[in-house]
Amino acid sequence: MGMDRDRRERESLPLRRVEFHILLSLAAGERHGYGIIQDIEARDEKAVPDVGTMYRALARMVENRLIEAAARRPAADAGDERRNYYRITDAGRRMARAEARRLEALTRAARIGGLLAKATK
Amino acid sequence: MGMDRDRRERESLPLRRVEFHILLSLAAGERHGYGIIQDIEARDEKAVPDVGTMYRALARMVENRLIEAAARRPAADAGDERRNYYRITDAGRRMARAEARRLEALTRAARIGGLLAKATK
DNA sequence: CGTACATATATGCGCCACACATCTAACGGC
DNA sequence: GCCGTTAGATGTGTGGCGCATATATGTACG
Numbered sequence: 001m002g003m004d005r006d007r008r009e010r011e012s013l014p015l016r017r018v019e020f021h022i023l024l025s026l027a028a029g030e031r032h033g034y035g036i037i038q039d040i041e042a043r044d045e046k047a048v049p050d051v052g053t054m055y056r057a058l059a060r061m062v063e064n065r066l067i068e069a070a071a072r073r074p075a076a077d078a079g080d081e082r083r084n085y086y087r088i089t090d091a092g093r094r095m096a097r098a099e100a101r102r103l104e105a106l107t108r109a110a111r112i113g114g115l116l117a118k119a120t121k
Numbered sequence: 122m123g124m125d126r127d128r129r130e131r132e133s134l135p136l137r138r139v140e141f142h143i144l145l146s147l148a149a150g151e152r153h154g155y156g157i158i159q160d161i162e163a164r165d166e167k168a169v170p171d172v173g174t175m176y177r178a179l180a181r182m183v184e185n186r187l188i189e190a191a192a193r194r195p196a197a198d199a200g201d202e203r204r205n206y207y208r209i210t211d212a213g214r215r216m217a218r219a220e221a222r223r224l225e226a227l228t229r230a231a232r233i234g235g236l237l238a239k240a241t242k
Numbered sequence: 243c244g245t246a247c248a249t250a251t252a253t254g255c256g257c258c259a260c261a262c263a264t265c266t267a268a269c270g271g272c
Numbered sequence: 273g274c275c276g277t278t279a280g281a282t283g284t285g286t287g288g289c290g291c292a293t294a295t296a297t298g299t300a301c302g
Contacts, residue, residue: 110221
């Protein structure tokens, strides 16, 4: 059982770029699609996904239980009826952690390979 | 001129996954296609590219001057005539550095977002 | 109040990156 | 000489993603 879960997670790595960005954004709190895009824009202007890519990814990830529709919009924003809010699931958080570890290892390899300066901290 | 080069590099990021893996592997020394695959396997079992993807990527990257065919095989291995050895070019190293910085920033974001432990070194 | 622009979500289309499958052939051990 | 491994190459299919477009609500402003 736990084995099955682990295997599924391992097999679906590496995560798609959009998906990791989405999970990373939602790890900080509930957000709606357009808001996630702006969040990514703020963090890395070079990797901003297309809106089509975004909404399709959201649908797919709900399907895969990596995220779920937030029951109701967060307090402050009672206004805009159009927005669909999402939250990260436990499975999503596990996936994001696994992928983050992968990226970290890659980064470490790059540093060892002399492609990055010693301590960028 | 320098500007043009910088712009081209920035626009073609992020690198394809295979390509970064190849550059990362070749940054450590000259290698042949099959050897690169084994190198990647050793480093990250989850992201091992298909052989088809690999050989096509190598051809493309030679075309784009990110790598080049090594004139002749490295000393110790005078044996196997089948092997095609490659080495990283300056342009390739620049691209790899840029991509490594991108991944490093992503990793940092993941750490800030609580998806990674504090100091992994 | 109208209308112009930003916000928000959604979908058809086409390209291309990649995995999968298959092929060829040289290598090394027995 | 046979056979499994190593090495490289190529045809094919799927799916992710960018591009364009559609639709509709929110908001600012005269």
